[in-house]
Amino acid sequence: MENSLDPALPLLEVRGISKSFGAVRALQEVDFTLRAGEIHALLGENGAGKSTLIKVVTGVFARDAGIVRISGEEIAPRSAKAALGAGIATVYQEVNLLPNLSVAQNLFLDRQPMRFGIVREGEMRRRAKALLADFDLDIDVAAPLGNYSVAIQHVTAIARAVDLSARVLILDEPTASLDRHEVEILFGIMRKLARRGIGIVFVSHFLDQVYEISDRITVLRNGRLVGERETASLPRLELIRMMLGRELAETTSARAATREHSAREVCASFENYGKAGYVAPFSLELRHGEVVGLAGLLGSGRTETARLVFGAERADRGQARVEGAAVRLQSPRDGVRHGFGYCPEERKTDGIVAELSVRENIVLALQAKRGLYLPLSRREQDEIARRYVKMLDIRPPDPERPVGLLSGGNQQKVLLARWLATSPRLLVLDEPTRGIDVGAHAEIIRLIRELCDDGLSLLVISSELDEIVTYSDRVVVLRDRAHIEELAGEAIDVGNILAAIAADSAAVALEAHT
Amino acid sequence: MKGLPPVLITAIVLVAGFALCAMQFPNIASTRVVGNLLTDNAFLGIVATGMTFVIISGGIDLSVGSVIGFTTVFVALAIERWGVPPLVAFVAILALSAAFGAAMGAVIHVFDLPPFIVTLAGMFLARGASFLLSTESVPITAPVYSTVSDFALRMPGGGRLTAIAIIMLVIVIGGALLLHLTRFGANVYALGGSRVTASLMGVAVGKMTVKIYMLSSLLAGIAGIVFSFYTSAGYSLSAVGVELDSIAAVVIGGTLLTGGQGSVIGTFLGVLIQGMIQTYINFDGTLSSWWTKIATGVLLFAFIALQQGLVALARRPVTKSAGAAS
The missing domain is CATH 3.40.50.300 (P-loop containing nucleotide triphosphate hydrolases)
Structure with missing residues (x-):
């Protein structure tokens, strides 16, 4: 003392x-x-x-x-x-x-x-x-x-x-x-x-x-x-x-030329969508072949937005549309039915089944979508697993290896493969590069780009602003559980995102808390 | 608190049930019947008191019925065949059963095994050991047995409060004091709330686990001695399924099977309810005695449903604010 x-x-x-x-x-x-x-x-x-x-x-x-x-x-x-x-x-x-x-x-x-x-x-x-x-x-x-x-x-x-x-x-x-x-x-x-x-x-x-x-x-x-x-x-x-x-100087170079997407068709849209005490109502359009980034601090409502979009959480207001038709997203099952996929942040607890093999993990969502009465034959499973192991370069390239033995980056790829196998129209990725070593990091980002070139619509959450700036066509900035700003085209850079997050108006936040 | 505490509901069920029985058979409402009820269920009351501690701490003890069976055989053989003085036999068997319970508690804690499995093994072990000692019923003729059986306090109305009923009441009261007034009792509740948190808060979880199962087995040993007084015999098949009767009494008494809440008094009321149902069936005379089990089953369902309802009610405001991080 x-x-x-x-x-x-x-x-x-x-x-x-x-x-x-x-x-x-x-x-x-x-x-x-x-x-x-x-x-x-x-x-x-x-x-x-x-x-x-x-x-x-x-x-x-x-x-x-x-x-x-x-x-x-x-x-x-x-x-x-x-x-x-x-x-x-x-x-x-x-x-x-x-x-x-x-x-x-x-x-x-x-x-x-x-x-x-x-x-x-x-x-x-x-x-x-x-x-x-x-x-x-x-x-x-x-x-x-x-x-x-x-x-x-x-x-x-x-x-x-x-x-x-x-x-x-x-x-x-x-x-x-x-x-x-x-x-x-x-x-x-x-x-x-x-x-x-x-x-x-x-x-x-x-x-x-x-x-x-x-x-x-x-x-x-x-x-x-x-x-x-x-x-x-x-x-x-x-x-x-x-x-x-x-x-800041380090990051600005990373951004590639903006692609022109406003002409593309809308894949899914959410009007005045929200849930009391969870996320303030927001409007969001996701187009084919486009990456939308969600930026914000921890607790700003990024994951909450993703869960609402996927149907893991029920919205209590607003309207969701898929390809222009009004839909109800009551459960993850609805999300899957409408062609959505979701790779959650907690890979280990919410995503992969560590004891099952790469093949079994990959076919999981596809099998769930088809229903239990239409089992995938072993030959189909092998075929699918081989295709994605090759396409995403999963290492080691052994479809029978338990997923738990793979590195974080490869686990993430298996998760991606699982959803890609269901031929989704919209994929939600929550912190896809968390806990992944630098090499795999770049690879995941390259994959994200390639996927959207194929017409897939992506909604990506990341705390790495450099990363978001690199691949996003639009960036939605969140603070205090509300969408506060949407940046597009030239406006997307780390400085602008930081400024939006730091902007000192608490008024927007009030709605979210009540 | 929201609504009635479970113990009060048990008490109401008991009083209402007793009133219904008494309306049909006025003779039930006599000290004679109540005295017999206490005597007939003395061993159950004792063993259920121990079970209350175990269940509140978040565990279960399936071995108690077998420990009772083993005790009766051991006591009978020691007194009748081996010529051991009854008191020495009692002390020996109590030490033995306490050690048995301590061993189970130690195994549960050290190897982090579910109590269900460990005490299930204990159940087979004790039952097997009692068959090893003797497969037939051994009558006990020692003088102390007839003395104890004859002893009774006269109650107004002609009822007899027998020695074994008194032992049971003393243990129930002692158990209630131990659970509600001592540091040991508080730690039992703490363990049932959360073992991890309790240990973070400084409770010696390992020692507590050993002590709790030791207490349960010790009381099962006492229940075994009482049972041998009740039947004046030792038989390896006695008290089969008593562990389940006592769990039923504990749950009907309002103790949460998941641990953390409950009381010895509730358990005592639960024992009385089971005894009351049995008495009613005896009075009726036409009903099969298995109706006791059916009535107990229905009551158990009702109480478990009630508890789940109360738990859900208690949890609701808490879960609402959880789950925030992005």
């Missing part, structure tokens, strides 16, 4: 942390410094390494290299419990408490006040009440935690952590499911704790909140440290550039 008051020593010091999972380098020599009494935002897109960094610091993952110091003292926690012992507590988005126990039991689990082997329920409730009063919360602590809102559960989790003498508090997306008023309450508590000298790491993808609450910002990108800045002196555009873009 003594040296934590020494202002020269940072409260939490992370130096040169590296962590790999197999061939994937999740963190490369990342530094991070947290001072006592500061609120420090840790930012980055999906896959930037935020979660990995947190898990390394809290002992959930073992680190490959680097050191962690707390108040100058080196620590190497091997479990979340050990990290807590060292004074580092984490509160996750999904509250890690027990909803079936009372609030008081949650606060004092395994350290309840006892007398003669009996829990002193009254004393425990009194203490719980007093503890929560410190956080301006006056609730019935005898009621099950699950009866209360997520906001109250978060505060309870924070109260428990602080009461367990945490000096470093890591809040991972604490505001994701809170409303405006609840966020205010949480921020009030964070400021109060910071004044007491607790260092708070704040992970969020809500930039408004980051600017409102944080003192400093650290940005990660692709497992590397991009920079550490004072919040007050970091313009929003600059911040978004740190998160999404590389150097």
Whole structure:
């Protein structure tokens, strides 16, 4: 406790942390410094390494290299419990408490006040009440935690952590499911704790909140440290550039000549399409042979738009048309029936079936489309698998190999093949290049181009703005779950997209939240 | 809380059922019948108390019926054939069954196996072992048995509260206190809420698992001794299917099969409901005793449907705000 008051020593010091999972380098020599009494935002897109960094610091993952110091003292926690012992507590988005126990039991689990082997329920409730009063919360602590809102559960989790003498508090997306008023309450508590000298790491993808609450910002990108800045002196555009873009000069060359597509036929259109609390109504036309890119920050509504378009989520307003005819998209099945395909972001959990062979994975969607009564013969399956393995250059070129043994890029190609086998008219790709090595990256982009030359319509989501700029004929920019701008032709460049994302009008967003 | 807690619903079913029975057969509403009901279901009440802990912690114990069977055979042989003093035999079998439960708990935790499989293996093991000891019914003639059988507290109205009924009531009350008032009890609920979260919050999940299954087997051992008092014999085929009766009692008593919620009192009421149905059928005289099983089955369905309804109701506001990230 003594040296934590020494202002020269940072409260939490992370130096040169590296962590790999197999061939994937999740963190490369990342530094991070947290001072006592500061609120420090840790930012980055999906896959930037935020979660990995947190898990390394809290002992959930073992680190490959680097050191962690707390108040100058080196620590190497091997479990979340050990990290807590060292004074580092984490509160996750999904509250890690027990909803079936009372609030008081949650606060004092395994350290309840006892007398003669009996829990002193009254004393425990009194203490719980007093503890929560410190956080301006006056609730019935005898009621099950699950009866209360997520906001109250978060505060309870924070109260428990602080009461367990945490000096470093890591809040991972604490505001994701809170409303405006609840966020205010949480921020009030964070400021109060910071004044007491607790260092708070704040992970969020809500930039408004980051600017409102944080003192400093650290940005990660692709497992590397991009920079550490004072919040007050970091313009929003600059911040978004740190998160999404590389150097601007580097990217402008990549864009190929724009193709003229406005004359092409409309493949699918969505008028005033949306779902309350999910994505604000948008209008979108997708033409044959055209790539439309969806750009925006994490949580801006990109994946939500894709899921609505495919039918994985039901819209509650608006009209969808396919080749001019009005259709209803109630389920993924409807999407498939109308010739749509969807390659989700989470390949491993939502896409491939790792245990099945390349062939079986490829014919999956086609078989589903035909129905179970018209089985594909083995010869047809072999034929299809061979064709796509060759066409997409899937390696190793062995259709019988379990997909789980392939590299990320080749898994992505298998997913593509699966949908191509159904001869779709529209393919939705969510982060097709995530977690793929550089070589395969270029190949996927080349494929995207070739596919649309064949008349396919593509809707592509990517956090890599350079990439979107390279292949898109039009780019829809999203922010706060609403489509805010559509760029076409010469207007498509990284600078314009960044400017659109950073534009400072919150008015558009309001609709999406109500 | 939304609506009635499940325990209250169980209590209402019991009272209403008892009132219906008493309307048809006024004699049912006597301390004599109630005393017999407690005596007849003493072993079930004891073993179901242990099962309540297991199920609240998110597990299941299928071995208890076999442990009861093994206990009766062991006790009978020890007293009648091996000449062991009854008290020593009791202590030995309780130590043995506690160790058996601890072993199952350890296997479940260390190898991260589903409790269903591990205790299923335990069920075959204990039943097989009891056949190994003896395949025939061994009558117990020790004096302590007749003393205990004769002992009873007179209740007003001529009813007898027998020794084994008293043992059961003491264990039910003790179990309720243990579950609701101690740190151990709170940890049982914590485990049922989420093992991962409980361990993150500092609960020694491994130790708890061992202790919970140890408690269940220990109570099954006590139930076995009580059963041997009840029948004055040891038989390897006794108490077949009691694990299922006790699970039924626990569920009817309002304990969530998925863990995290429930009470010992509810389980006790569940045992009484099963006993009441049996008593009714005995009074009727024309009904096959298998109607007990049918009525229990119907009640089980009703309670599980009710619980699912309550769970769905409780979850609704939470899931609405989930699923945000792009």
